[in-house]
Amino acid sequence: MSAIAAADGRKYDLHFARWVYQNVDGGDRLPLCMQCGMCSGSCPLGTAMDYGPRKLLMMIRAGMKAAVLASDTIWNCTQCYNSWLRCPRQIRVTSILQGLATVAVKEGYAPKRPTARFSRAFWFSVTHFGRTDERLVTAFYYFSCGFKEGIQRALANLPIARRMVKGKRMHLGAPHRVRRTADLRAILTKAEEIETREKVSEAGR
């Protein structure tokens, strides 16, 4: 894991720490972190992350907003819930990382992250059809890497797709969808409105 690089002008912004405590699900217990490292030690991808959860939690408390939101730690969480269960201070680490991912996208820290692009593809399917179409999400995601890479990755996965179709685990018609898509969209739009109204997305401002 690398040292923490200086981010933008404001390296340490304690408003950000307070904002996370108050607004991110699970953040209320974050001040109790005693840096024991149980989370990073339990993380299946802990060694494949820039900071790992333990260090990231300390960085949040130090108010290192830019470094936290630009970190790849939040994008490599597999949501295995090891850290959530094992934390001796009952800090819901998984939940905090999920919350930070949303903030990082909203504030433009993560436009090119694979997870962010994958999530965009996923959300497209959910909002348009009400259901996840695995074909669509995967294809959207591959082509979000660029046209050439999209073709390459699609071709590379063609044998798997063929076996999935043959095994009746991938269908060939139009996407499955909910009947009342208008209802679903109205609910989602309203939820976005409520979030904006209650200003939960203004991290550390």
Place this chain on the structure above:
Amino acid sequence: MSASKKYTYYPGCSSLGSATHLDRSLRAVAPKLGIELKEIDDWNCCGASVGHVEGGALPQTVLSGRNLAKARQQGANDVITACAACYLNTHGVNEKINNDVRTKRRVNEALGAADLSYDGDLKVRHACEVLVNDVGMDKLKEQVTNPLTGLKVAGYVGCQTVRPFAATAGGGNYDTCDQPQFLDNFIKACGAEALDYDPKTSCCGGSVSVYSPDKTLPLIKKIVEPAVDAGADVIATPCPLCQQNVEMYQDAINKKFGTNFNIPVVFYSQLMAVAFGMDANRDAALDRNMIKPLKLAELAKKGGA
């Protein structure tokens, strides 16, 4: 057989895609176990493990809110789902609506946009918890007419089926989160041999496997290798994403690590369908596994439908 119990069933998106074999085999064995499934009308996606990233926390939450409101319209029966992610989201949101007045108010304000509401009075349960707590191993064994004698099974539970709720009151207190026994008990009840298998709750990489398989192939290898080393004929799992990751990436692992893995990965419900003497394809959906569970299919033929 004693009277059956009605449940409102949330199949989830994978039931129409990568995990049609879980849905099919579960629907096949359910009536034999006294489980009556009635699907939530017009259910939608739960948001899985990535919806919140683009959609935001509350939009992700109201996805489950809508499903719960629709389920409640159909009655007060417990909601049952077999997918780990569907369970995690639906159960998690249900608990939040019950424990947090702010969430309840916000979810209901959003649901109001489609004239729906939900006040949190349903129970959301994982299919495996229902099998343990409502059905029980004795009733499961009673249905076994074609014991899977000689079949060596590595029981791979994965993370999200038991985490973080299995050992909580709301989650039905049916097992531990680190050393779950329920899957081995299912395997044994079906007459198969449950191998001593260490990485029971190792992580398959979840959705990170979709976009960064480079990072997660070593994780999946740690799941496959001990099963092969222990002489398993098949790996069994309850989770749709685990099934898909552990099955689909074996070729890539072989390419990357010079291994030669080709071990089938099935759902517990597929084992049950075969052990209950049901049809190998129509009920157990064995034809839907990418790596064919040949030994299990042979056992099915002997049993006859």
